[in-house]
Amino acid sequence: NAGVTQTPKFQVLKTGQSMTLQCAQDMNHNSMYWYRQDPGMGLRLIYYSASEGTTDKGEVPNGYNVSRLNKREFSLRLESAAPSQTSVYFCASRSTGTPKDEQYFGPGTRLTVT
Amino acid sequence: EDQVTQSPEALRLQEGESSSLNCSYTVSGLRGLFWYRQDPGKGPEFLFTLYSAGEEKEKERLKATLTKKESFLHITAPKPEDSATYLCAVSAGTASKLTFGTGTRLQVTL
Numbered sequence: 061n062a063g064v065t066q067t068p069k070f071q072v073l074k075t076g077q078s079m080t081l082q083c084a085q086d087m088n089h090n091s092m093y094w095y096r097q098d099p100g101m102g103l104r105l106i107y108y109s110a111s112e113g114t115t116d117k118g119e120v121p122n123g124y125n126v127s128r129l130n131k132r133e134f135s136l137r138l139e140s141a142a143p144s145q146t147s148v149y150f151c152a153s154r155s156t157g158t159p160k161d162e163q164y165f166g167p168g169t170r171l172t173v174t
Numbered sequence: 175e176d177q178v179t180q181s182p183e184a185l186r187l188q189e190g191e192s193s194s195l196n197c198s199y200t201v202s203g204l205r206g207l208f209w210y211r212q213d214p215g216k217g218p219e220f221l222f223t224l225y226s227a228g229e230e231k232e233k234e235r236l237k238a239t240l241t242k243k244e245s246f247l248h249i250t251a252p253k254p255e256d257s258a259t260y261l262c263a264v265s266a267g268t269a270s271k272l273t274f275g276t277g278t279r280l281q282v283t284l
Contacts, residue, residue, distance in 0.1 A: 064217075091270065102178075103218070103261070103274040118271060150217050154270060161206050161270055165217035 083151030180275035197262030
């Protein structure tokens with residue numbers, strides 16, 4: 061099993077450009093999440109999808125959109141990139157039901173907006 | 175609002191020098207407390223889940239404990255390969271959204 065995969069690994073954008081970050085999991089998990097990680101801020105939730113066909117806002121959703129394409133895939137789109145969106149983006153998925161409630165993370169996408 | 179505070183921010187230990195990392199939290203309706211390890215340039219790696227006060231989990235040199243207000247990650251006789259950032263997170267609600275602390279950077283030297 062590959063677990064959670066993310067593409068691309070690195071990306072540089074100019075202000076105003078758009079892009080889509082891709083995430084896929086092969087663990088048959090229902091829930092998927094997008095986080096951003098900034099120095100001194102910790103990981104913050106952008107959007108999540110509790111199940112296929114549903115998406116909800118997290119703590120910092122402004123400037124982002126998401127699509128739960130199917131059970132495996134959850135993409136994050138930046139429509140008009142801004143320097144404040146320079147960050148490391150992590151996708152995660154979760155098995156459901158106690159005790160297996162932990163989230164598993166991908167390797168991250170490092171995004172720089174100039 | 176759920177809050178997680180980790181201390182210290184950074185910790186430097188010599189190999190074999192045991193210590194503890196602290197994670198204090200406030201959450202309405204704790205669903206679980208999670209510990210992750212993160213190496214530079216990589217995603218967080220799951221270590222433990224704790225669900226109720228008094229619970230303990232162990233893995234190699236690591237032991238996690240939970241009270242009603244905080245969790246400790248005890249590191250016994252650490253080795254240089256234990257060097258990493260250790261993240262604590264809590265979840266609440268049915269969607270299990272995680273709220274993370276800012277982490278403790280651990281460096282273990284020879």
